[in-house]
Amino acid sequence: MNARPEVSVSEEARHDGRGTGAEARSYYGRPVLKEPVWSREIPWYFFSGGLAGASASLAAAARLAGNVELARRARLVVLAGAAVSPVLLISDLGKPERFYNMLRVIKPTSPMSVGTWILSAFGTSVGIAAASKVLGVFPRLGRLSGTAAALLGPALSTYTAVLIADTSIPVWHEARREMPFIFAASSAASAGAAAAILTPVEAARPARRLAVGGALAEIAGVEVMKRRLGKLLAEPYEKGEAGRYDRLATAATGLGAAVMGMFGRRHRSAVVAGGALVLAGAALERWSIFKAGFQSARDPRYTVIPQRERRESRARADG
Amino acid sequence: YDVDTWQYAGMEVSGSAGKREQGGVTGEQAHYAQGGQLEHGEPTEMDESLEHPRCVFQLLKKHYRRYTPEAVERICGCPKEKFLEVAETLCENSGRERTSAFCYAVSWTQHTVGVQNIRAATIVQLLLGNIGRPGGGIMALRGHASIQGSTDIPTLYNILPGYIPMPHAHAHAHQDLDEFIEKNAAKTGYWGNMRAYMVSLLKAYFGDAATEENDYCFDHLPRLTGDHSIYPAIMGMMDGWCKGFFVMGENPAVGAANGKLQRLALANLDWLVVRDFSEIETASFWYDSPEIETGELKTGEIGTEVFFMPAAAHTEKDGSFTNTQRLLQWHHKAVEPKGDCRSELWFMYHLGRKVREKLANSTDPKDRAVLDLAWDYPTLGTHEEPDAETVLREIGGWDENGDALESYLPLKDDGTTTCGCWIYAGCFADEVNQTARRKPGSEQSWVAPEWAWAWPMNRRIIYNRASADPEGRPWSERKKYIWWDEEQEKWTGEDVPDISPTKRPDYEPPDDATAEDAIRGDSPFVMQADGRGWIFVPAGLTDGPLPTHYEPHESPFENALYGQQSNPARQQFPRGDNPYNPSDGQSGTRVFPYILSTYRLTEHHTAGGMTRTVAHLSELQPEMFCEVSPELAQERGLENGGWATIVTTRSAIEARVLVTDRLAPLRVQGRTVHQVGMPYHWGSKGLVTGDSANDLLGLVLDPNVHIGEYKVATCDIRPGRRPRGPALARLVDDYRARANAHAENGGARA
Amino acid sequence: MSETNVIPGSGSPDAFDIQGRETLETRPVIPLGQKGYEDGQPRMGFFTDTTVCIGCKACEVACKEWNDVPALPFELTGDSYDNTGALGADSWRHVAFIEQRKPVKVVQDAGLTTPASGDTDFRWLMSSDVCKHCTDAPCLDVCPTGSLFRTEFGTVVVQEDICNGCGYCVPSCPFGVLDQRQDDGRVWKCTLCYDRLKGGMEPACAQACPTDSIQFGPLEELREKANYRLEMVHEAGVTDARLYGADEEEYGMGAFFLLLDEPEVYGLPPDPEVVTRKLKSLWGPAAVAAGAMAVGVVAAFAGEGR
Numbered sequence A: 001m002n003a004r005p006e007v008s009v010s011e012e013a014r015h016d017g018r019g020t021g022a023e024a025r026s027y028y029g030r031p032v033l034k035e036p037v038w039s040r041e042i043p044w045y046f047f048s049g050g051l052a053g054a055s056a057s058l059a060a061a062a063r064l065a066g067n068v069e070l071a072r073r074a075r076l077v078v079l080a081g082a083a084v085s086p087v088l089l090i091s092d093l094g095k096p097e098r099f100y101n102m103l104r105v106i107k108p109t110s111p112m113s114v115g116t117w118i119l120s121a122f123g124t125s126v127g128i129a130a131a132s133k134v135l136g137v138f139p140r141l142g143r144l145s146g147t148a149a150a151l152l153g154p155a156l157s158t159y160t161a162v163l164i165a166d167t168s169i170p171v172w173h174e175a176r177r178e179m180p181f182i183f184a185a186s187s188a189a190s191a192g193a194a195a196a197i198l199t200p201v202e203a204a205r206p207a208r209r210l211a212v213g214g215a216l217a218e219i220a221g222v223e224v225m226k227r228r229l230g231k232l233l234a235e236p237y238e239k240g241e242a243g244r245y246d247r248l249a250t251a252a253t254g255l256g257a258a259v260m261g262m263f264g265r266r267h268r269s270a271v272v273a274g275g276a277l278v279l280a281g282a283a284l285e286r287w288s289i290f291k292a293g294f295q296s297a298r299d300p301r302y303t304v305i306p307q308r309e310r311r312e313s314r315a316r317a318d319g
Numbered sequence B: 001y002d003v004d005t006w007q008y009a010g011m012e013v014s015g016s017a018g019k020r021e022q023g024g025v026t027g028e029q030a031h032y033a034q035g036g037q038l039e040h041g042e043p044t045e046m047d048e049s050l051e052h053p054r055c056v057f058q059l060l061k062k063h064y065r066r067y068t069p070e071a072v073e074r075i076c077g078c079p080k081e082k083f084l085e086v087a088e089t090l091c092e093n094s095g096r097e098r099t100s101a102f103c104y105a106v107s108w109t110q111h112t113v114g115v116q117n118i119r120a121a122t123i124v125q126l127l128l129g130n131i132g133r134p135g136g137g138i139m140a141l142r143g144h145a146s147i148q149g150s151t152d153i154p155t156l157y158n159i160l161p162g163y164i165p166m167p168h169a170h171a172h173a174h175q176d177l178d179e180f181i182e183k184n185a186a187k188t189g190y191w192g193n194m195r196a197y198m199v200s201l202l203k204a205y206f207g208d209a210a211t212e213e214n215d216y217c218f219d220h221l222p223r224l225t226g227d228h229s230i231y232p233a234i235m236g237m238m239d240g241w242c243k244g245f246f247v248m249g250e251n252p253a254v255g256a257a258n259g260k261l262q263r264l265a266l267a268n269l270d271w272l273v274v275r276d277f278s279e280i281e282t283a284s285f286w287y288d289s290p291e292i293e294t295g296e297l298k299t300g301e302i303g304t305e306v307f308f309m310p311a312a313a314h315t316e317k318d319g320s321f322t323n324t325q326r327l328l329q330w331h332h333k334a335v336e337p338k339g340d341c342r343s344e345l346w347f348m349y350h351l352g353r354k355v356r357e358k359l360a361n362s363t364d365p366k367d368r369a370v371l372d373l374a375w376d377y378p379t380l381g382t383h384e385e386p387d388a389e390t391v392l393r394e395i396g397g398w399d400e401n402g403d404a405l406e407s408y409l410p411l412k413d414d415g416t417t418t419c420g421c422w423i424y425a426g427c428f429a430d431e432v433n434q435t436a437r438r439k440p441g442s443e444q445s446w447v448a449p450e451w452a453w454a455w456p457m458n459r460r461i462i463y464n465r466a467s468a469d470p471e472g473r474p475w476s477e478r479k480k481y482i483w484w485d486e487e488q489e490k491w492t493g494e495d496v497p498d499i500s501p502t503k504r505p506d507y508e509p510p511d512d513a514t515a516e517d518a519i520r521g522d523s524p525f526v527m528q529a530d531g532r533g534w535i536f537v538p539a540g541l542t543d544g545p546l547p548t549h550y551e552p553h554e555s556p557f558e559n560a561l562y563g564q565q566s567n568p569a570r571q572q573f574p575r576g577d578n579p580y581n582p583s584d585g586q587s588g589t590r591v592f593p594y595i596l597s598t599y600r601l602t603e604h605h606t607a608g609g610m611t612r613t614v615a616h617l618s619e620l621q622p623e624m625f626c627e628v629s630p631e632l633a634q635e636r637g638l639e640n641g642g643w644a645t646i647v648t649t650r651s652a653i654e655a656r657v658l659v660t661d662r663l664a665p666l667r668v669q670g671r672t673v674h675q676v677g678m679p680y681h682w683g684s685k686g687l688v689t690g691d692s693a694n695d696l697l698g699l700v701l702d703p704n705v706h707i708g709e710y711k712v713a714t715c716d717i718r719p720g721r722r723p724r725g726p727a728l729a730r731l732v733d734d735y736r737a738r739a740n741a742h743a744e745n746g747g748a749r750a
Numbered sequence C: 001m002s003e004t005n006v007i008p009g010s011g012s013p014d015a016f017d018i019q020g021r022e023t024l025e026t027r028p029v030i031p032l033g034q035k036g037y038e039d040g041q042p043r044m045g046f047f048t049d050t051t052v053c054i055g056c057k058a059c060e061v062a063c064k065e066w067n068d069v070p071a072l073p074f075e076l077t078g079d080s081y082d083n084t085g086a087l088g089a090d091s092w093r094h095v096a097f098i099e100q101r102k103p104v105k106v107v108q109d110a111g112l113t114t115p116a117s118g119d120t121d122f123r124w125l126m127s128s129d130v131c132k133h134c135t136d137a138p139c140l141d142v143c144p145t146g147s148l149f150r151t152e153f154g155t156v157v158v159q160e161d162i163c164n165g166c167g168y169c170v171p172s173c174p175f176g177v178l179d180q181r182q183d184d185g186r187v188w189k190c191t192l193c194y195d196r197l198k199g200g201m202e203p204a205c206a207q208a209c210p211t212d213s214i215q216f217g218p219l220e221e222l223r224e225k226a227n228y229r230l231e232m233v234h235e236a237g238v239t240d241a242r243l244y245g246a247d248e249e250e251y252g253m254g255a256f257f258l259l260l261d262e263p264e265v266y267g268l269p270p271d272p273e274v275v276t277r278k279l280k281s282l283w284g285p286a287a288v289a290a291g292a293m294a295v296g297v298v299a300a301f302a303g304e305g306r
């Protein structure tokens, strides 16, 4: 490996002009990667899918625990989430046919392909379960479908983390080990929060627990992720829009969990306020992660510096 | 300026090309050259010892004594080491085993010393033995397709096809053919046969009407009365005596210096015909131009009747291109032209036909020239396109039996041969379009003589006798090209020898020999009267026998070598509508402290008519810009990507700024000078538009070939966009006033 | 009509096949998992030798003309002579221009064209970038529709009649090659002139390149050539020359480069990775997290009586 030559004067000048640090060389400060082309539907889908998935598990657990009140409310959330999610995806794609295009193949290497099948199976299960409940027909099939949805729920809540981690976006890919936990925690928190809001206080204790536990796990998860990413790659989560969302998310999630944890047992209003905050926190956290990906793609430093370090440490290891 | 004093002692020669008859705007006495007087093929006075103080070698030494590497650095700003690196590389790669070529284009020519720049290369290449040998030469990298062709079969006013001079009206009112030949032909060398070339040309022009009795219609040829080149003609439009203008494949409103003058001139015509692919600026000036914007022109007040005629592209017509190494390559029509698009050949032929029809019954003697023309080309297809191959065949010539000529050697001066351009004779040999040959390189020798056709006589390297030593042996095995074969008693090798095939290397001409026979067997330069390469040029140039350093017309520096600042023979137009910036030594020089140069981009072509109209090229260079060094950017507060206004006494234009180390400031004569570089491709039409660099330049020309000094002027540059409307004129006026270069004195040197 | 002669990249009925016949896009989806290599057909690719690139952009223009790629908006970037900026949906070739105050050793025998000029030592690097047609292409891996497929030439091509514009391939590419076209939402990139290859022609960009900076051929041969050329350039004293993407072990590229500076200077990632092949670290944590979530949900009911 050659020693790194001096940055040329004009290049440096251009870098400074574009606010890119001088420690990475680049082509006029232009990104190496393309920013994702996904629109705002996608983080909302991450949220709604996660919410629906976790809610399905919650509903099933509630049913098993005999908490019919809670199970019923949670199922409503599942239904809403399952209905909204594909709409969001199709809206991002532009036309419904484009969604079906994905059902022509199954590709284990593509989390989106896998996810599409998970979402479809989940949606179908939820649909059958709901139809059976409402129409009162095929109760066995209905229950079976409900169970299927419950089992698919955790997958639906976490595959989206794999989806974004399975890209070249540094702050997503390098966080591939932590991201599913954040998504899972955040999904659980939001499912708990949503169910807690809808369910009478007495029946909602597990939901509240789930919300508070999920919220704390979410905050912890994000913290762990940033630490593991290191100073440079944590930057995109802390700067700009992503940073703003992240700070709001932490505040909302933390405050929501506190309110719900401390006053939720007694005051419905505290549950509603706390729950709303937890939900908002979960959505904001998805937005933060989403935006951080764009921000890191936009600035070549986040691509170049870690790769350069990786290269150099490998070269050192090779002697 | 007395050109007679340049002649060799003991003999008078005329140039083989260029100015044979002096005379132009500067109004010198015509210079009639006689054929050389050679004794046994040698000039009468020669000094083999090179010691005579006035022999060429001693003159050369004396003249260039001061042109040292240090002087190069001081005057040009090119570091001495870099210069020496180039010089040494050149010398190391010249000799028996190696040759070097000079390839130049407009970086050398677009100066008031343009021709002398090329002359300098001639001297170097002759001294290094790089002429007439494979890998050697001086190559003009021609710009437009067939620029070479348009000099061979000229669109120029002062020569006829094959570099035969145009007859002049001065001196003798009634110069006849014999007198013309006597004054212009050399006795010795290939120009000794000029009469045969001229008569055959007249036969091509006038066919049966050209007879010995009427001097082959020599009187029908127009006579020069002065400099009729394009720029004086433009002045003529301004001044109202030039009333009509055909523009075919040119865009002077953008491509010619002093754009404003060009457009004002167009606006002063009675009629204008523009033939092009799209409505270029030259056709749209009357409603869309900077002058309309400033209010200097008003559409309603312009009297010019503009005819725009759509042209067929080279893919839509048959024809030939002649490139820099004199290679004629035929192109075939691939598709029919669309709509009303037609070729130039179609246009000229049918225009001529209609004019002749209208004049058919005229008895006016001045119409005879038109009526006597041999104007009978067969036409093809529904468009009645003249058959281009019949035109080529006429150029290639035929003999008394009507059979296509093999070469120019059989040309006769008795009216039995016809040939549209003597140097092209043979391009239709064996009744085959030789220029359309496309034999793959893998199927023939490395010289590829069967790819297309080169003039003269399909010779690929001209003066190739020089590729063998005086005894006729190759200089080296590596560089062998043609040589004397003693057994066969003839010249042989890879190419068509540029010497009569059986002329022995030791041939000495008898004293009464003429034309080629008067050239010795060891003299390769057969076009010259003495068979020699001319290091010193005794005739043919208007500005001097040896290249000499002059500063450009507008320069921030004084001439470090001579008291004479700029080329004294340069052609100026000192008039109010063509003002000049002050040059060094004049007051106000510091108002325009920077050097301005213009050049091309890969992505656009010249005035842009063919590229700014194409999206896939426009996107690659979408905007007019100027280039400055970081130092100049700092000095003037210019920002990369921002706007700048560039000002001269002619006008002010705006351009985006590129700050780049490529335009390094130069250290010249102990001072730092900054340069502003600009492409000149933009105008107001097309997909991408912008101000034209040529609006900044003034018209000042090389005296020999009238090429403009497009590569140097002085300017000022300031941040921001230019003023709009009348405010633009005020800005320029302000600069003029400050520079004391007011329109009244034309900015000419005091 | 035979399916093999259909031009990809033209779903409209006014497309023409190689014989010039009108055609509709009819190429089938290549079934999953099938590599599509025909017997004896070597993997084809590009070796781009940037030391001889003159920045003429003929490659960009030829690509656009042949593939009918729309023009970009007319905007001056201010970045040297590069007004293309980057690879994208409407730029499948991109010539980078890099100005450096740095001497280039111009040694004749190496045939280097980079100028050394003036007293300020200066060099102007040019390099024509393109899709790398990766050996393990992340874009292909993540594509949920099978639109991206590997051809019999070992190249990676988008089938625009199948692409649904999901955009997943866009951030997955380590080189930022793919992008969406605004008007139709689908993604576009270099096809390595799949249609021309089928017709036995070299890609348009390679054919147009006047200096042979772009060399097209069987990848194996190109790698050999490249190694030879690198040696030559090194011997000529240009020690900062290096190959990029020629080493299958590091990151397999079907289009690789001889560069005169570090990759990032040209806008290339210094150490790209096949992100999609880290299945364990991608799906493993997700499985654990999903399980953890399920456990968490159940745990929320701890102590709740039936």
Ligand SMILES: Nc1nc2c(c(=O)[nH]1)N[C@H]1C(S)=C(S)[C@@H](COP(=O)(O)OP(=O)(O)OC[C@H]3O[C@@H](n4cnc5c(=O)[nH]c(N)nc54)[C@H](O)[C@@H]3O)O[C@H]1N2
Residues within 6 Å of the ligand: B104, B105, B106, B107, B108, B141, B142, B143, B144, B597, B598, B599, B600, B601, B602, B603, B604, B605, B606, B711, B712
């Ligand atoms: N893409 C493209 N190709 C073209 C054309 C085009 O417009 N576009 N035009 C064609 C035509 S018509 C022509 S004539 C040729 C011209 O081809 P070139 O001669 O290459 O044209 P330019 O770019 O105008 O000028 C060449 C260089 O001259 C330098 N120069 C300026 N002043 C001086 C000087 O005093 N001395 C020296 N040595 N150099 C100087 C400039 O910096 C510039 O880089 O190109 C032809 N080819």
Ligand SMILES: Nc1nc2c(c(=O)[nH]1)N[C@H]1C(S)=C(S)[C@@H](COP(=O)(O)OP(=O)(O)OC[C@H]3O[C@@H](n4cnc5c(=O)[nH]c(N)nc54)[C@H](O)[C@@H]3O)O[C@H]1N2
Residues within 6 Å of the ligand: B106, B110, B143, B144, B248, B249, B250, B251, B252, B254, B255, B256, B257, B275, B276, B277, B278, B280, B311, B312, B313, B314, B344, B598, B599, B600, B605, B606, B607, B608, B609, B610, B680, B693, B694, B697, B710, B711
């Ligand atoms: N400042 C500055 N000015 C310059 C120069 C410079 O370096 N600097 N260079 C000078 C040089 S070298 C040149 S050659 C000139 C060029 O200047 P011009 O010749 O005035 O400009 P072009 O744009 O080349 O014009 C040629 C036109 O011919 C059209 N055309 C092409 N083929 C055909 C055809 O077959 N038939 C017809 N009828 N039209 C056709 C094209 O569309 C185009 O509009 O510019 C000169 N001006």
Ligand code: SF4
Residues within 6 Å of the ligand: C131, C132, C133, C134, C137, C138, C139, C140, C156, C172, C173, C174, C175, C176, C177, C178, C189
């Ligand atoms: S370079 Fe990018 S677009 Fe090209 S094959 Fe590789 S991953 Fe796909």
Ligand code: SF4
Residues within 6 Å of the ligand: C142, C143, C144, C145, C146, C147, C148, C158, C162, C163, C164, C165, C166, C167, C168, C169, C170, C186, C187
């Ligand atoms: S945008 Fe098209 S090519 Fe890219 S992953 Fe989606 S379907 Fe495949």
Ligand code: SF4
Residues within 6 Å of the ligand: C062, C063, C064, C066, C067, C092, C093, C130, C189, C190, C191, C192, C193, C194, C203, C204, C205, C206
């Ligand atoms: S191979 Fe074809 S599609 Fe790819 S860049 Fe070259 S010309 Fe364009």
Ligand code: SF4
Residues within 6 Å of the ligand: C052, C053, C054, C055, C056, C057, C058, C059, C060, C095, C126, C127, C128, C208, C209, C210, C211, C212, C213, C214
């Ligand atoms: S065509 Fe060749 S020389 Fe020209 S820019 Fe492209 S790669 Fe460089």
Ligand code: SF4
Residues within 6 Å of the ligand: none
């Ligand atoms: S336009 Fe380009 S390809 Fe054509 S002759 Fe000129 S340099 Fe060669």
Ligand SMILES: [Mo]
Residues within 6 Å of the ligand: B142, B143, B144
């Ligand atoms: Mo030109």
